[in-house]
Amino acid sequence: MKEIDDNILAKYLCCEASEHEKAVVEEWLNASHENRAWLERVRKSMDFVPKHYSEGKFDSEKAWRQFVFKRGYRKEKKSFVWRKSFVGLAAAAVALLVVSLAAIRWLAEPEVEMAEWHTADASMTLFLPDSTKVMLAANSSLSYDKKSFGIETRSVNVDGEAYFSVKRDEEKRFMVKMDQTYVTVLGTKFIVETGEGQTSVSVESGKVAFAKNDDSQQVTLTAGMKAVYDVQMQTIKKDDDFEPNDFAWVTGVIVFDAAPLKEVVEVLEKHYGVKLSLVGDSSRKLTATFNNYVLNDILEVIKETLDVELVIEK
Amino acid sequence: MDRKPSFDFEEQFKKLYLPLNLFALRIVEDSDEAEDIVQQCFVDVWELICGGQEIDSFKSYMYMVVRNRCLSFKNGATFQNVGIDECCDSISDTSEDEAVVLSERDARLWRVIDQLPQERRRIFLMSKRDGMKYSEIASALGLSVKTVENQMGKALKSLREMAHKIYIFFFG
Numbered sequence: 001m002k003e004i005d006d007n008i009l010a011k012y013l014c015c016e017a018s019e020h021e022k023a024v025v026e027e028w029l030n031a032s033h034e035n036r037a038w039l040e041r042v043r044k045s046m047d048f049v050p051k052h053y054s055e056g057k058f059d060s061e062k063a064w065r066q067f068v069f070k071r072g073y074r075k076e077k078k079s080f081v082w083r084k085s086f087v088g089l090a091a092a093a094v095a096l097l098v099v100s101l102a103a104i105r106w107l108a109e110p111e112v113e114m115a116e117w118h119t120a121d122a123s124m125t126l127f128l129p130d131s132t133k134v135m136l137a138a139n140s141s142l143s144y145d146k147k148s149f150g151i152e153t154r155s156v157n158v159d160g161e162a163y164f165s166v167k168r169d170e171e172k173r174f175m176v177k178m179d180q181t182y183v184t185v186l187g188t189k190f191i192v193e194t195g196e197g198q199t200s201v202s203v204e205s206g207k208v209a210f211a212k213n214d215d216s217q218q219v220t221l222t223a224g225m226k227a228v229y230d231v232q233m234q235t236i237k238k239d240d241d242f243e244p245n246d247f248a249w250v251t252g253v254i255v256f257d258a259a260p261l262k263e264v265v266e267v268l269e270k271h272y273g274v275k276l277s278l279v280g281d282s283s284r285k286l287t288a289t290f291n292n293y294v295l296n297d298i299l300e301v302i303k304e305t306l307d308v309e310l311v312i313e314k
Numbered sequence: 315m316d317r318k319p320s321f322d323f324e325e326q327f328k329k330l331y332l333p334l335n336l337f338a339l340r341i342v343e344d345s346d347e348a349e350d351i352v353q354q355c356f357v358d359v360w361e362l363i364c365g366g367q368e369i370d371s372f373k374s375y376m377y378m379v380v381r382n383r384c385l386s387f388k389n390g391a392t393f394q395n396v397g398i399d400e401c402c403d404s405i406s407d408t409s410e411d412e413a414v415v416l417s418e419r420d421a422r423l424w425r426v427i428d429q430l431p432q433e434r435r436r437i438f439l440m441s442k443r444d445g446m447k448y449s450e451i452a453s454a455l456g457l458s459v460k461t462v463e464n465q466m467g468k469a470l471k472s473l474r475e476m477a478h479k480i481y482i483f484f485f486g
Binding site: 005006007008009010011013014016041042044045046048049050051052053054055057058060061063064066067205223 | 324327328331332335336339340345349350353354356357360416419420422423424427428435438439441442443447448463464466467468469470471473474
């Protein structure tokens with residue numbers, strides 16, 4: 001490329017060039033096809049990219065972290081740790097789950113035949129007759145009527161926390177009924193959680209309608225959104241603070257982004273079902289991704305990096 | 315979720331992420347929508363791969379999936395849950411390669427902007443994004459017009475150097 005003054009070329013591209021400068025650029029353009037082709041290419045991008053540019057947008061590293069948390073993608077070298085903890089989990093599940101598949105006759109509706117699952121202190125995965133996958137968190141229950149499930153709708157009841165990956169079927173809506181609210185979907189992935197005084201719905205992909213039982217209020221949620229029903233206020237509110245760790249118990253991936261240690265403790269306590277006490281400077285913040293780690297390894301990492309000790313209370 | 319792809323999915327993801335977003339942006343003209351679409355496409359394709367689907371050329375496959383999803387989004391279809399198998403019969407457009415090359419070029423400019431020193435980037439965006447004249451930028455920032463001119467010249471130089479490096483890489 002024959003040399004040309006960058007300032008003049010920039011002015012030319014910004015329509016700031018004087019007549020003399022324009023002539024200089026024209027001469028440069030005429031000197032070689034390549035120069036002209038280059039300028040045309042630059043102009044195409046230049047008229048488009050800066051208009052949409054915003055700092056930190058389209059960050060592939062950040063997007064990859066989100067993808068990992070969504071999909072639970074892990075590299076082979078981690079799989080050993082994962083298997084170990086999985087075997088432990090499975091054993092715990094076998095030992096501690098109270099799985100009852102009971103037929104209950106309801107007084108008013110003798111045709112109802114309920115299938116029920118209850119978990120104790122480990123989560124379990126189950127498949128519904130339509131091949132929808134459900135992960136039921138610890139201390140949660142799920143039930144549905146075997147006779148009516150899949151006839152007109154697919155309806156289940158949940159108390160506690162459950163992750164659904166719903167098989168798509170546009171003919172038959174999938175419904176999750178909770179105490180005072182319900183969720184309807186066609187085919188998507190989401191979590192419902194009923195708790196003290198509130199019920200929340202977090203959507204991983206697809207579209208979900210979250211409503212009060214009397215249909216006096218309804219919100220539509222799409223991927224990455226969360227809504228909370230407040231039992232006392234009796235209202236549903238969209239919650240902008242979608243917590244990446246809401247899905248941690250499903251994917252095994254825990255993400256901290258400059259998280260205060262207080263939050264770290266809360267997340268780990270919930271995820272691993274333990275009580276932790278903190279020794280050291282509690283004002284430190286943690287940024288890390290733990291992909292299917294065992295708790296002791298995480299505590300070790302925190303100790304090494306932040307010089308703060310988290311102790312499991314017996 | 316048993317199968318692992320035979321290539322480095324992470325590497326491909328990071329390499330294609332920005333150009334795919336700019337490719338989608340050229341179609342849907344909204345950066346948030348573009349990013350949503352691209353992310354969802356990666357998730358879908360990942361699930362296909364895990365389900366055992368063989369994909370010959372990952373790059374062109376991703377561009378095709380993103381394009382189809384963008385088009386169905388633009389046509390007003392709810393793009394949620396539009397299955398990949400349902401929308402992949404339409405690989406024909408000969409200008410497709412051109413669009414891919416253009417997106418890669420857009421991505422290079424994006425990266426150049428990303429790497430400009432803060433002040434220079436600010437001036438560059440005021441000019442090319444906000445359409446301000448040199449004299450307007452100068453008075454808005456309390457600088458001389460000559461400084462704005464120099465900063466713009468240096469920004470362009472970064473772009474030319476980038477282009478030059480790529481030229482050397484391919485033909486040098």
